[in-house]
Amino acid sequence: xxxxxxxECIKACLECMEACNVCFDACLEEDNVKMxxxxxxxxxxxxxxxxxxxKAMQTNSPAAKQILALCAEICERCGxxxxxxxxxxxxxxxxxCFKCAEVCRSTAA
Amino acid sequence: xxxxxxxECIKACLECMEACNVCFDACLEEDNVKMxxxxxxxxxxxxxxxxxxxKAMQTNSPAAKQILALCAEICERCGxxxxxxxxxxxxxxxxxCFKCAEVCRSTAA
Amino acid sequence: xxxxxxxECIKACLECMEACNVCFDACLEEDNVKMxxxxxxxxxxxxxxxxxxxKAMQTNSPAAKQILALCAEICERCGxxxxxxxxxxxxxxxxxCFKCAEVCRSTAA
Amino acid sequence: xxxxxxxECIKACLECMEACNVCFDACLEEDNVKMxxxxxxxxxxxxxxxxxxxKAMQTNSPAAKQILALCAEICERCGxxxxxxxxxxxxxxxxxCFKCAEVCRSTAA
Numbered sequence: 288x289x290x291x292x293x294x295e296c297i298k299a300c301l302e303c304m305e306a307c308n309v310c311f312d313a314c315l316e317e318d319n320v321k322m323x324x325x326x327x328x329x330x331x332x333x334x335x336x337x338x339x340x341x342k343a344m345q346t347n348s349p350a351a352k353q354i355l356a357l358c359a360e361i362c363e364r365c366g367x368x369x370x371x372x373x374x375x376x377x378x379x380x381x382x383x384c385f386k387c388a389e390v391c392r393s394t395a396a
Numbered sequence: 397x398x399x400x401x402x403x404e405c406i407k408a409c410l411e412c413m414e415a416c417n418v419c420f421d422a423c424l425e426e427d428n429v430k431m432x433x434x435x436x437x438x439x440x441x442x443x444x445x446x447x448x449x450x451k452a453m454q455t456n457s458p459a460a461k462q463i464l465a466l467c468a469e470i471c472e473r474c475g476x477x478x479x480x481x482x483x484x485x486x487x488x489x490x491x492x493c494f495k496c497a498e499v500c501r502s503t504a505a
Numbered sequence: 506x507x508x509x510x511x512x513e514c515i516k517a518c519l520e521c522m523e524a525c526n527v528c529f530d531a532c533l534e535e536d537n538v539k540m541x542x543x544x545x546x547x548x549x550x551x552x553x554x555x556x557x558x559x560k561a562m563q564t565n566s567p568a569a570k571q572i573l574a575l576c577a578e579i580c581e582r583c584g585x586x587x588x589x590x591x592x593x594x595x596x597x598x599x600x601x602c603f604k605c606a607e608v609c610r611s612t613a614a
Numbered sequence: 615x616x617x618x619x620x621x622e623c624i625k626a627c628l629e630c631m632e633a634c635n636v637c638f639d640a641c642l643e644e645d646n647v648k649m650x651x652x653x654x655x656x657x658x659x660x661x662x663x664x665x666x667x668x669k670a671m672q673t674n675s676p677a678a679k680q681i682l683a684l685c686a687e688i689c690e691r692c693g694x695x696x697x698x699x700x701x702x703x704x705x706x707x708x709x710x711c712f713k714c715a716e717v718c719r720s721t722a723a
Contacts, residue, residue: 301410303485304454305406308455309455311455312455315654315655318648319652320646321646321647321648322650324642325567327642327654328564328566329567330656332566332568334451334563335557335560338447339554339557341413342443342447342553343550345414345417345443346546346549347421348420348550348580349543349547349550349582350550350578353575353578357571357575360571361571378592392408408619411719412658422547424542424546428539429538429542430536430539432538433533433534434676436545436674437675439675440673442550444666444669445677448662448663451662452699455655457655458656459659459663459687459691465682466680469680470573470680473676473677509715526669528672529673530673552669552672559631560661560665562639563631563635563636563639563707565633565639
């Protein structure tokens with residue numbers, strides 16, 4: 288695949304990475320941080336995976352498709368945790384995660 | 397600083413990260429890879445630093461400004477190496493590096 | 506799993522990460538860098554994956570097992586490329602990669 | 615510098631990275647997570663910086679010394695936050711951070 292064919296997927300990963308990092312920061316500012324512990328963990332994992340996926344696509348890594356397949360799974364998991372919480376940042380993050388999971392899956396296929 | 401105030405700098409770092417990763421890939425496809433060795437090294441370092449800087453800004457890290465100051469230095473160095481080479485990907489990368497160095501420096505100030 | 510149960514796997518990943526980074530550096534110093542291009546790419550990917558796996562284990566990430574499964578695949582691939590080359594750093598890297606792949610696979614099981 | 619001259623510093627960074635990642639995980643399991651918010655943030659930043667420093671040394675990056683200088687600053691900051699908290703994982707992390715800051719500073723000098 289070329290950089291261009293990866294374009295949509297790179298965009299989805301960057302948006303998901305941003306949503307996860309913003310959610311990580313915002314969760315740590317909430318009154319009830321304890322309730323957000325799993326969200327904080329998964330936000331970190333998911334942001335890091337999205338970053339790795341972007342790097343793999345931008346460098347045309349031979350392992351890109353395998354990394355995208357894993358990225359889709361982690362996004363799915365992060366989205367499922369985030370959607371449990373009413374905070375705006377969590378709901379936005381869940382949306383970005385599910386979108387990213389879908390695009391990663393179809394790009395990896 | 398808020399996410400919004402970081403917006404221009406996040407954009408510059410993401411563009412520089414992409415240019416460096418694309419240049420890394422393209423250098424490895426050149427006929428004379430040996431000549432590109434320093435460029436390949438610095439592309440990796442610079443892309444990783446830009447990624448770290450983006451994460452620091454998106455999470456409102458207390459260390460963001462220090463990370464941006466270092467990012468500016470690495471971008472400068474990578475740009476200086478890239479601009480020595482006539483390849484399109486190197487010239488584009490140099491431009492993205494110098495732009496990013498400038499924005500990081502002013503944001504860190 | 507606990508940090509302690511991950512101990513052997515963390516050790517294998519750290520050794521593989523080091524071997525890959527050292528091999529990346531040494532490949533770029535070889536006379537025939539062009540021949541090493543795939544090795545250089547995979548060294549970067551594999552070192553980064555090992556680093557991610559270590560982070561996942563050290564933080565007890567809920568996604569650790571999935572990350573280890575992918576790490577095993579990338580290590581396998583990097584080992585297969587490295588073992589084609591006679592350089593000491595490539596042979597050592599191949600050995601570290603295959604060892605790491607094995608430990609990651611059994612830890613993820 | 616050679617890999618060998620970096621040996622002590624790589625070891626200190628790996629120990630600090632582990633202490634920070636373990637502290638990140640343990641802070642998220644504490645009863646009063648809110649009180650640990652800054653510690654959680656800095657543990658993530660510091661672990662990531664230590665990882666970057668290790669990569670820079672293992673690949674003989676031309677930017678290694680600059681990265682070590684920043685790593686020392688972040689370790690110092692993380693250690694100062696951690697030492698405020700009585701939890702064993704925080705005290706251990708503070709110790710690893712201060713040790714790492716010292717070694718990074720002398721290696722970068």
